Amino acid sequence: MNGEFSLESNPLSISFAGLTLANPTILASGILGYSAESLNRVAKGGAGAVVTKSVGIAPRAGYSNPTVVQAESGLINAMGLPNPGIEVYSEEIRFSKTVLRVPVIASVFGYSAEEYAVVAKRAVEAGADAVELNVSCPHVKQTGAEIGQSPKFLSEVVQTVKAAISKPLIVKLSPNVADITVLARAAVEAGADALTAVNTLKAMAIDAETMRPILSNVRGGLSGAAVKPVALRCVYDIHEALGDVPVVGCGGVANWRDAVEFFLAGASAVQIGTAVAENTEVFQAVTKGVETYLRRKHYGSVKEIVGLAHRK
């Protein structure tokens, strides 16, 4: 593993929100993220950091199958946040920290600010290097509206979590909003150190023969290449509105070119989810491609190209 010094001089290394990554590719939440072994496999596949499966206060079995259905250039999933609860998952985080040589970001969800805070605190105590808030859950006290769709709820959750932990706090935004910059601003003003943009687009699939929705939960989240143009626009919007706030791009990254597009839009790093199905070493391939690109374009570091698409 590279020491701090070589990380600094490594053209692919990036730092944001107090985290330093050897390269700007991160495993997205929910992908192979249950166990330390699987996180480690992805780290060995070249990820600069990993985000765990989203974990809540109590165990959840998730929805029954079908939980995943193919869409044109993408997938729709409705797993239903299956997770063993933070009690059990803390062990996995602790174990991860003994085997992984990259930062472990714990993805946390809840149905109230307090729940988020409890889970985040436990995750940090177990060794998580940072916390990412998955705010695509409905707010229990206000049925229907998702926390990530309301600046008020979001702000409350972020503030409460921020007060509970000392590690970097990343907020993963939903693209299912009228103006993502409003939510981004609310999160940052409430104390978020960085933003991940974006989670999945609300979608569904219907089968004409059986005349039914395919997913057992009816609705799910669209990911993969189909959402890239939307995710890219979200990152661009946030970078334009909020300037220096570090943004992690997420949605449809499958190769170095996609990653570069996100950097140019304003992302400091990218998360990769759906493309991991094809190749758990996609991180390596993306990093290599980005490195070649930087060399060809005569840039000394990936940091130098962040936001360049905004140049007039």
Next chain:
Amino acid sequence: MNGEFSLESNPLSISFAGLTLANPTILASGILGYSAESLNRVAKGGAGAVVTKSVGIAPRAGYSNPTVVQAESGLINAMGLPNPGIEVYSEEIRFSKTVLRVPVIASVFGYSAEEYAVVAKRAVEAGADAVELNVSCPHVKQTGAEIGQSPKFLSEVVQTVKAAISKPLIVKLSPNVADITVLARAAVEAGADALTAVNTLKAMAIDAETMRPILSNVRGGLSGAAVKPVALRCVYDIHEALGDVPVVGCGGVANWRDAVEFFLAGASAVQIGTAVAENTEVFQAVTKGVETYLRRKHYGSVKEIVGLAHRK
């Protein structure tokens, strides 16, 4: 052309909001919709109705090229609402009515409720059989927010237009909102006779080599197969929330199976845009496929399958 009687007994004929169509496929707004000749060509390609290019109060040249860029399984466009203004376009509508044998729906946009109303009124005077409101424009008095993203603005626009015209009023909803049913309800309560769901998803494309956004307007709207899962979910959401309000599905329809999925989700008809590039006779092909499907499934009419995916 079939008379009223045969339309009634035609399994493909549908009626909604006071319009009767020989088949449930409609040309989406902005596609080949400048001239009466092109609308007529599409009608001859089998469309049950046509929506014109969106027209405003004054001429607009639109954005400069690039205005269209390919995305994975879709297109991103930012035409910038080029249109000759209702003054000139009234002539085209008038002429359309002399040559077309299908209903002509005038798509109307504006930057204030009054503008919408003026244009809609002129379109109806010129002979439009119905008006579809394109509410994806920013509200001038409230820069930034699009009319279609605010229940309050939307309601105001719909009410004002409704008071100004006697023909059916269709509101075309934006998918770029947290909860489309809130906007759908606002539109219906303000007097909309039907809803079209949906317009394009806000998106963008960046070129890694030149490090710039590709569209001259930077941001554009994503259409085509990529958005179908989102559009389908929007139609499903609206049908679930508002029951009998007629909904026209729009987004990624390219074949009969797509159309059937929209009917099952709750659409009474579908609009087709992007797929027209491949084949201006896509309407015919879709209609034929839907007819075969209905026969195979022993349904007497397309009306019978509307919303069936909601059965428990």
Next chain:
Amino acid sequence: MRISQIVRIRTESPTVKTFMLTDRLCAKAKPGQFLMLWIPGVDEIPLSVLDAGDNLVSVSVKAVGDATRHLHALEAGATVGVRGPFGNCFTESRGRVLLVGGGTGTAPLLFLAKQLAAKTERLSFVEGAKTKDELLFVHELGGICNEKSLITTTEDGTAGLQCLVTQPLASLLDKEKFDMIYTCGPEIMVKKIFEMTEKRKLPIEASLERLMRCGIGLCGSCMIGKYRVCRDGPVFNAAQLREVQEELGISKLGFDGSRIPL
């Protein structure tokens, strides 16, 4: 998700039925691969391919719970959904091979045996079940193996030897030399067989089962150690089985992602 029709149903035992489905893609499946079968409105479950070809694919299903019982209640002509084929397949071995199947685990091995029959020097099959009624595909296997090379065991002695399937194995492995052992069945059985082959330094390929959701290597529901059973498996070789020994036959991930004892 592709929509498929059930074209034929065959009852194999009081608890097992075989379903033949139309599906162009799964009709190209290889022995060891599985498919995800959607029973509309009920569930989607992983099932090993029993046979494939001519635009048709067959699966043998034991009724154990909600989904499998609903499936058993379907009749020919019913519509189901299919994804796949998924996963890797058994490798072809040409010398002397031994196949050991338990319960519905016999299904992929029958498919494999059919493929290997003409190509191997000798093919032996050991099949075990609780009772005679549950011994699957005995007739088909009899057509592939000669009498001596097909050994059946039942726990209640209603057919074949009265013992566990692992019992005749020990002497078989000591007496004869095998170039490859293939196995599929309850994981406790697989684990015991793996211990036997390890002791004798014999090559083995075992097909494992884990909870499947996505089936395409994304969700992590099916992990055993660092492996995704749906994508890196379901067939694992000796070296891989060694790597997952801490979990093999011991624990798996439950629906909520926590480790549960097997």
Next chain:
Amino acid sequence: MRISQIVRIRTESPTVKTFMLTDRLCAKAKPGQFLMLWIPGVDEIPLSVLDAGDNLVSVSVKAVGDATRHLHALEAGATVGVRGPFGNCFTESRGRVLLVGGGTGTAPLLFLAKQLAAKTERLSFVEGAKTKDELLFVHELGGICNEKSLITTTEDGTAGLQCLVTQPLASLLDKEKFDMIYTCGPEIMVKKIFEMTEKRKLPIEASLERLMRCGIGLCGSCMIGKYRVCRDGPVFNAAQLREVQEELGISKLGFDGSRIPL
């Protein structure tokens, strides 16, 4: 949008330059097809293919406004974007053919002439320009046509006949029998030529220009009558030209979609 490099630039006249670009797809373009060229940060414009092959494609561009002037200012090695090839192409005719080009409209006809040269019984070319300097590709055309079959005209008489390109045509059409007339150039010229071929009941294919945005038949910017020039054209035959006679050489859609006189 594919990114392409300008590998060579050749000056054809004081106002026209030819750009050779790398592009695998447009390198397969046929005579009559066009591409959309993105000048990053400036505009994207339609340009007829002048030549194609070996992963390269060439276009000849007259500097007339913002985009074309920016393009003229680029140097070899510059990066541009390419979409296409779009549209239909000229049909191959094997008998006696006549090609009539005006201005940069000569570009696709040169491409066509090269393709037809070996295949036709006789190939005649009439090219017109304002002045000698603007007569494009005279050298290349000389290599394809023999002296007698290449006629050039200039309005100022600095080269060839002093007249409009349409003038020598009348007698040519009366004197000789042609199996096909191909034309491309200013629409007024095309219109006149069409009138001449109609009077004589001769077959014709004309390549037209309209405002292009999407290039793929979607936006309707390029309609002439019921036809999309980008998709149904840009090459139209006599029957189609007859259908659009009300607009041919008379009006087109402007940027705002209103009809403007040509």
